[in-house]
Amino acid sequence: MKNVAGVKKMGTRQHDAETTDLTCGIRIIHEDTVDRVKGDLPDRTVTGELAAFFKLFGDPTRICILWALSKAEMCVCDLCALLGMKQSAVSQQLKILRQSRIVKNRRDGKVIYYSLDDSHIEGVLKLGMNHILEEEL
Amino acid sequence: MKNVAGVKKMGTRQHDAETTDLTCGIRIIHEDTVDRVKGDLPDRTVTGELAAFFKLFGDPTRICILWALSKAEMCVCDLCALLGMKQSAVSQQLKILRQSRIVKNRRDGKVIYYSLDDSHIEGVLKLGMNHILEEEL
DNA sequence: TCAATATATTATCATTGATTAATATGAAAA
DNA sequence: TTTTCATATTAATCAATGATAATATATTGA
The missing domain is CATH 1.10.10.10 (Winged helix-like DNA-binding domain superfamily/Winged helix DNA-binding domain)
Structure with missing residues (x-):
């Protein structure tokens, strides 16, 4: 039984925000962190120029x-x-x-x-x- | 007639120091500059690490x-x-x-x-x- | 105009580098 | 102890890169 996108796992886990990203098909453990950092990350163009x-x-x-x-x-x-x-x-x-x-x-x-x-x-x-x-x- | 190593050309040229480098077989126009900068240049190892x-x-x-x-x-x-x-x-x-x-x-x-x-x-x-x-x- | 010279350009080749798929490791939960 | 899951590693592939040789361009001086 796989843990498909959007379905959150129950239990005693310490990490609450947990989803599966469709982009790369991998579990996200700290969704809040990912979201926050994604906001800080420069545009693709800029990182490429860098x-x-x-x-x-x-x-x-x-x-x-x-x-x-x-x-x-x-x-x-x-x-x-x-x-x-x-x-x-x-x-x-x-x-x-x-x-x-x-x-x-x-x-x-x-x-x-x-x-x-x-x-x-x-x-x-x-x-x-x-x-x-x-x-x- | 080639201008071989060590032979300086006479004339009205404004650049005095002129030689041929044996390393790469090319004329050096500003020998003084090359020598000075060579002294400032970091070691090969360092530039490689950089x-x-x-x-x-x-x-x-x-x-x-x-x-x-x-x-x-x-x-x-x-x-x-x-x-x-x-x-x-x-x-x-x-x-x-x-x-x-x-x-x-x-x-x-x-x-x-x-x-x-x-x-x-x-x-x-x-x-x-x-x-x-x-x-x- | 022609010869010499300083630099640019092009084609080629070997090397490196990044991504992917597949597999291995290692820790925790069942 | 068996399974699950997060990460590491390996091998294969494909693109990018840097050096060289050969050639082209452009400027000066004869």
Whole structure:
């Protein structure tokens, strides 16, 4: 005998609110908590954008690029030299960062200089660094 | 005629320091800048850990989980209901977060409750959210 | 105009990552 | 002790990602 949607179980159970969610077919133990948190949870679009934003920092190469640009404006080939990577690889990552509007560039003749284009980037890097350093303890 | 390593080009060029890096075989235009920034750049290990840390935030499901846990301690099936996802999917992500020590859990009978295990997590989420919101303008 | 050079782009390949279904574990209730 | 239930784990699948090589674009100088 299954406990179908909407049917509450009787008994000495300490958790009162208990239902089955049709979405994922699983028992909800704390319906009140779920409802409350669901109200606080940002829109799907927003959480997606948040994830996309952090994904930018989720690659060692991009971390190095962003860190470097937080220290100085640099051109592509200098970044290649700094990172010891192929030019196309660096350009790829710069493209991603550019499209996400967290770096910008300017042209001076043949050379294209990159720099940070967002005030939050350094803060994010530093916050992450704090985490890493405290983790070492 | 190629400009081999160590041979500097003469002329009216405004950039003085110019060499070729053996690592990636590319011309370095601003050697001084590269050297200076290289000194500031964290260790490979650290940048890798930083990227790994941010990668945790680089998935919408994990963002939602972390956001939810910043609002309340929750059990797995409640998270499933909240996110409308399969239990194994949620457990998978919880495992990742657990192994990275940014969430912790406690057992109460059959139910396992999860909560944040790092003081920085909320700060990171909020910083990211600020970025998203300002971007909307 | 032609050659050199800095950067961008494209196609490809190997790797990683997220979700699902199926199964296992472990605790409590019957 | 047997069943139920919450969660964990495993394996399979499919999509996304990052590096490379090759090629294209664009700017400068001869």
